[in-house]
Amino acid sequence: xxxLQQSGAELLKPRASVKLSCTASDFNIKDTYxxxxxxxxxxxxxWIGRIDPANDNTEYDPNFQGKATITSDTSSNTAYLxxxxxxxxxxxxxxxxxxxxxxxxxxxxxxxxxxxSS
Amino acid sequence: DIVLTQSPASLGVSLGQRATISxxxxxxxxxSGYSYMHWYQQxxxxxxxLLIYLASNLESGVPAxxxxxxxxxxxxxxxxxxEEEDAATYYCQHSRELPPLTFGAGTKLELK
Numbered sequence: 001x002x003x004l005q006q007s008g009a010e011l012l013k014p015r016a017s018v019k020l021s022c023t024a025s026d027f028n029i030k031d032t033y034x035x036x037x038x039x040x041x042x043x044x045x046x047w048i049g050r051i052d053p054a055n056d057n058t059e060y061d062p063n064f065q066g067k068a069t070i071t072s073d074t075s076s077n078t079a080y081l082x083x084x085x086x087x088x089x090x091x092x093x094x095x096x097x098x099x100x101x102x103x104x105x106x107x108x109x110x111x112x113x114x115x116x117s118s
Numbered sequence: 119d120i121v122l123t124q125s126p127a128s129l130g131v132s133l134g135q136r137a138t139i140s141x142x143x144x145x146x147x148x149x150s151g152y153s154y155m156h157w158y159q160q161x162x163x164x165x166x167x168l169l170i171y172l173a174s175n176l177e178s179g180v181p182a183x184x185x186x187x188x189x190x191x192x193x194x195x196x197x198x199x200x201e202e203e204d205a206a207t208y209y210c211q212h213s214r215e216l217p218p219l220t221f222g223a224g225t226k227l228e229l230k
Binding site for chain 2: 035044045046047049050059060061062063095097099102103104105106108109110111
């Protein structure tokens with residue numbers, strides 16, 4: 001069964017950094033793109049960016065440049081999202097999702113809740 | 119950036135009736151015979167679920183009461199007949215060009 005298993009909830013203080021993980025089962029991430037999507041409380045979906053694990057090429061929404069870094073480790077079939085200089089505005093659920101070349105997300109992780117609070 | 123405008127923001131529909139949700143793109147998302155518009159359903163506390171891809175293709179396992187149509191800049195998601203389990207928020211998403219990929223703001227479907 002195709003699964004994207006995300007790391008657990010995080011509670012962090014402002015100015016901290018965090019690295020979220022997304023581990024794939026039953027498929028090879030090198031055969032897909034892995035995307036990250038943010039959903040703030042009671043808000044809509046925002047695309048952060050994507051990685052092509054086959055060559056580590058990344059693309060980001062300009063609004064997340066400098067805030068987010070997406071990486072992958074094909075040996076563990078895992079993608080990562082690092083967020084730096086956290087503020088309360090980063091409080092959200094973060095989802096990973098996979099796509100093919102067409103660009104729709106057919107499988108999603110369960111989401112990781114990030115809370116930033118002093 | 120391609121901006122997606124969904125309407126209405128919320129919608130109340132009776133069981134067995136039709137729900138129609140629109141998504142308008144700020145520029146065409148169609149090219150080479152394909153329309154790069156997709157639809158998702160999200161229930162509280164859950165990740166989004168793919169319903170329709172490439173404007174009108176039903177994802178495997180999704181009930182046939184869901185259908186999508188449109189091309190260019192105007193797209194529609196229809197649900198008929200609406201069932202109780204369809205109460206959720208629905209999002210459109212384009213993949214015509216990136217960055218960025220973008221989503222519509224969402225339409226909350228409530229059952230009357």
